[in-house]
Amino acid sequence: MQRRTAMKWLAGFLGACCTALVALPGGSFLLSAVRRRGGSGAVVQRVARLVDLVPGEPLQVPIVGRTRDAWTVYDEKIIGRIWLLRSTDDETPPEQSKVHALSAVCPHLACTIGLDSEKKRYHCPCHEAGFDWSGTRLGRNELGRPNPSPRDMDPLECRIVQDDEDGSWWVEVTYQRFEIGLPVRRPVEV
Numbered sequence: 001m002q003r004r005t006a007m008k009w010l011a012g013f014l015g016a017c018c019t020a021l022v023a024l025p026g027g028s029f030l031l032s033a034v035r036r037r038g039g040s041g042a043v044v045q046r047v048a049r050l051v052d053l054v055p056g057e058p059l060q061v062p063i064v065g066r067t068r069d070a071w072t073v074y075d076e077k078i079i080g081r082i083w084l085l086r087s088t089d090d091e092t093p094p095e096q097s098k099v100h101a102l103s104a105v106c107p108h109l110a111c112t113i114g115l116d117s118e119k120k121r122y123h124c125p126c127h128e129a130g131f132d133w134s135g136t137r138l139g140r141n142e143l144g145r146p147n148p149s150p151r152d153m154d155p156l157e158c159r160i161v162q163d164d165e166d167g168s169w170w171v172e173v174t175y176q177r178f179e180i181g182l183p184v185r186r187p188v189e190v
Contacts, residue, residue: 042187043079043175050094050160050169053086058115058122058133060084060104063175080105080175081112082156083122085133094160094169101158101173102135108149110180122153150183 047061063080066073081104088097102122104113111126121138122131127148130138135153140146157174179186 044172045175046161046170046172047082048084048171050086050097050099050171053084053099053171055086055089058083058085060115063173065175080177082173082175083113083115083153084158084171084173094162097160097169099158099160099171100134101156101171103154103156103176103178105154105177105180106149107151107154107178107180107182113153124149150181151185154178154185 043063043065045063045065047063048059053059061082061084062078063082064076065079066075067077067079068074083102083104085100085102086097087100092098105111106113106124106126106129108124108127108129111124113122113124113129113131116123116130120133121142122133122135124130128143128145129147129149130143131149131153132138132142135155137147137149137152154176156176159172161170161172162168163170177188179188
């Protein structure tokens with residue numbers, strides 16, 4: 001082998017090593033984003049005792065969980081808020097009680113949905129979106145203007161469970177976030 005051929009091979013090898021040094025971190029970053037998308041992002045949590053819910057009156061409850069910001073992990077941080085509405089009275093046995101859970105994130109632009117108790121509806125203060133107690137979008141007739149929200153409030157799975165230690169009844173919610181601005185619900189990672 002001649003010296004020129006050996007130098008060409010050596011230069012090619014060094015060029016490939018330099019390219020790999022630059023490409024590996026970028027490729028790792030892109031692949032980690034793809035791998036992270038696979039999770040459902042749902043958080044199951046006991047959020048309120050059943051006796052604390054007044055029938056027919058919505059109650060806003062924070063969802064506390066683990067969140068990550070780059071390399072920092074926060075264990076107990078508010079990751080969202082929900083509205084709970086008990087539709088059965090106090091005479092109904094706890095295991096037969098009905099509670100509805102709705103995300104407090106507005107489907108329009110992700111503002112926090114508040115309560116307009118005078119008109120018995122949910123209200124988004126950012127762009128005046130309105131929803132009835134069941135989370136259904138109000139129309140032009142009820143609001144007096146077009147509703148900017150592309151869909152109804154996002155319902156969440158919830159159930160009534162009994163605590164093993166003290167026998168009290170709790171509302172357990174599967175918290176999930178959804179993409180905003182779309183007419184259909186598409187889950188995203190919490």
